[in-house]
Amino acid sequence: xxxxxxxxxxxxxxxxxxxxxxxxxxxxxxxxxxxxxxxxxxxxxxxxxxxxxxxxxxxxxxxxxxxxxxxxxxxxxxxxxxxxxxxxxxxxxxxxxxxxxxxxxxxxxxxxxxxxxxxxxxxxxxxxxxxxxxxxxxxxxxxxxxxxxxxxxxxxxxxxxxxxxxxxxxxxxxxxxxxxxxxxxxxxxxxxxxxx
Amino acid sequence: xxxxxxxxxxxxxxxxxxxxxxxxxxxxxxxxxxxxxxxxxxxxxxxxxxxxxxxxxxxxxxxxxxxxxxxxxxxxxxxxxxxxxxxxxxxxxxxxxxxxxxxxxxxxxxxxxxxxxxxxxxxxxxxxxxxxxxxxxxxxxxxxxxxxxxxxxxxxxxxxxxxxxxxxxxxxxxxxxxxxxxxxxxxxxxxxxxxxxxxxxxxxxxxxxxxxxxxxxxxxxxxxxxxxxxxxxxxxxxxxxxxxxxxxxxxxxxxxxxxxxxxxxxxxxxxxxxxxxxxxxxxxxxxxxxxxxxxxxxxxxxxxxxxxxxxxxxxxxxxxxxxxxxxxxxxxxxxxxxxxxxxxxxxxxxxxxxxxxxxxxxxxxxxxxxxxxxxxxxxxxxxxxxxxxxxxxxxxxxxxxxxxxxxxxxxxxxxxxxxxxxx
Ligand code: HEM
Ligand code: FES
Numbered sequence: 079x080x081x082x083x084x085x086x087x088x089x090x091x092x093x094x095x096x097x098x099x100x101x102x103x104x105x106x107x108x109x110x111x112x113x114x115x116x117x118x119x120x121x122x123x124x125x126x127x128x129x130x131x132x133x134x135x136x137x138x139x140x141x142x143x144x145x146x147x148x149x150x151x152x153x154x155x156x157x158x159x160x161x162x163x164x165x166x167x168x169x170x171x172x173x174x175x176x177x178x179x180x181x182x183x184x185x186x187x188x189x190x191x192x193x194x195x196x197x198x199x200x201x202x203x204x205x206x207x208x209x210x211x212x213x214x215x216x217x218x219x220x221x222x223x224x225x226x227x228x229x230x231x232x233x234x235x236x237x238x239x240x241x242x243x244x245x246x247x248x249x250x251x252x253x254x255x256x257x258x259x260x261x262x263x264x265x266x267x268x269x270x271x272x273x274x
Numbered sequence: 275x276x277x278x279x280x281x282x283x284x285x286x287x288x289x290x291x292x293x294x295x296x297x298x299x300x301x302x303x304x305x306x307x308x309x310x311x312x313x314x315x316x317x318x319x320x321x322x323x324x325x326x327x328x329x330x331x332x333x334x335x336x337x338x339x340x341x342x343x344x345x346x347x348x349x350x351x352x353x354x355x356x357x358x359x360x361x362x363x364x365x366x367x368x369x370x371x372x373x374x375x376x377x378x379x380x381x382x383x384x385x386x387x388x389x390x391x392x393x394x395x396x397x398x399x400x401x402x403x404x405x406x407x408x409x410x411x412x413x414x415x416x417x418x419x420x421x422x423x424x425x426x427x428x429x430x431x432x433x434x435x436x437x438x439x440x441x442x443x444x445x446x447x448x449x450x451x452x453x454x455x456x457x458x459x460x461x462x463x464x465x466x467x468x469x470x471x472x473x474x475x476x477x478x479x480x481x482x483x484x485x486x487x488x489x490x491x492x493x494x495x496x497x498x499x500x501x502x503x504x505x506x507x508x509x510x511x512x513x514x515x516x517x518x519x520x521x522x523x524x525x526x527x528x529x530x531x532x533x534x535x536x537x538x539x540x541x542x543x544x545x546x547x548x549x550x551x552x553x554x555x556x557x558x559x560x561x562x563x564x565x566x567x568x569x570x571x572x573x574x575x576x577x578x579x580x581x582x583x584x585x586x587x588x589x590x591x592x593x594x595x596x597x598x599x600x601x602x603x604x605x606x607x608x609x610x611x612x613x614x615x616x617x618x619x620x621x622x623x624x625x626x627x628x629x630x631x632x633x634x635x636x637x638x639x640x641x642x643x644x645x646x647x648x649x650x651x652x653x654x655x656x657x658x659x660x661x662x663x664x665x666x667x668x669x670x671x672x673x674x675x676x677x678x679x680x681x682x683x684x685x686x687x688x689x690x691x692x693x694x695x696x697x
Contacts, residue, residue: 128362136359
């Protein structure tokens, strides 16, 4: 802090000859400032992280992970909605006509191309399992009941902004940018699946 | 542009804002160039530490509140959930819990500093009274916070403290029922305590601003207790005291971190890890350590109303301290008798703290009564009389004098109230 002239004066008073004249080096100062700034940024980040991370899902939320669904009550042509991790999951028993529609589409007709086989389990084409959340802004599309307005492609219709999904849950029309997601699940037996 | 503030900042954005709302000029004036006595010792760090501590409490508290549930059925479990399941929840809670203890350690030292160097005397009486108000608000906040985890100590602490008001004749009973929102400490009590525990820290923030505003009118006291006479007696707050405060801050954070990471349960009562049980009072019930001296006063008086009045009186007497102390000399350095007796008073507070932590049996009863008597004797008898009898040592002419005569040599010419050049 003390400027060089004062130091020089004090040294002169004490009879000490300066070894060599001190020259201010601005690049040194810049370097120190950068180091200081970087140090402060690391410190602030390290302190902020526990606070930010405390808002992420806690361990008990993560622990609620899997759900078993009995398929026997679901008749052909009908779907049900179950709750998994706070989200609606559609489980639909497709008719042969619906399967046929889902598999015969060419990829060129789809805005988010995916084959029906990639969205079902091998040998279980009659079952389609989807996260029932519209990929536009999160509403729940209708279409599980045969009497519901299922839209032009016979799958699901989103009442919020008119997105339509086919019988494989792929988006065919409307503002939604992507297909309904397929959650991780496996067949425990021919009549029971485990989601998660 | 008539009537607008003329900003002197070179940066055009800063200048634009500052012309319309001079917050930069304000900060520069109050925390940059603010002329500060140049002879501060480390006891002058504690105000800044209190500000930091308050911020820590508010931030950790807000994040705790995101997971805490103020309901008797779920409160205890929600705190355990914070400790076990929430990411870094244990850290948030340990910092908040031990932060309350740190807060009181710091505020007690801060108050002692004021008493030793006579900072409460004219013209700083109002500043001092805002400070005592802050102490009361802190106590209320900490008490209500301690109820929230809904352990045995929470429950029985809340019961005992709210029942203090039952000591008042006629109105006592209805007041207690009103405080509880029922006929015992129960869900309505917990809900309102949570609401108030969230609110009061922001009231504390507001009163702190008044406290500091008053400080910036009178200027700081200093270890010599004499007025600033010329710019030679001062240094600009920045960088001199920002740097000195940073040193203290590092030590404070080090102590804080040692407690949080190595002994987080040291200052707490393990009984509060047992869920509240309205049908069983624990065998040993003690408040948090920072309330022990006041608790000891309460128990030392063999009368219900008397004990309550003396306990409140032990804080109330601080409000009128500026008028009880009749000496015009501020710093204890120049008051040879006061300088000894202030330590006897400190001893009486420490003894009271120890008494508060023991069952009122045998020697502890006697010690409690003697220490309580001395506590009040100091304020009500010794200080008024001593101011008249004591013969003070000669005061130095100015702050610069003794600093220079201590062999510091002439200070560099730049070290006056002038703002430092920006390098
Ligand atoms: C003046 C500042 C504050 C003080 C002195 C203070 C003090 C305390 C104390 C002593 C406890 C009990 C700790 C325990 O034994 O677990 C507590 C708990 C709590 N405080 Fe504060 N607090 C302050 C500010 C805040 C603020 C601003 C909030 C924001 C909402 C808050 C939210 C909480 C919550 C949710 C709990 C219950 C969780 C727990 O027990 O750890 N506090 N507080
Ligand atoms: S949310 Fe489904 S279409 Fe907008």
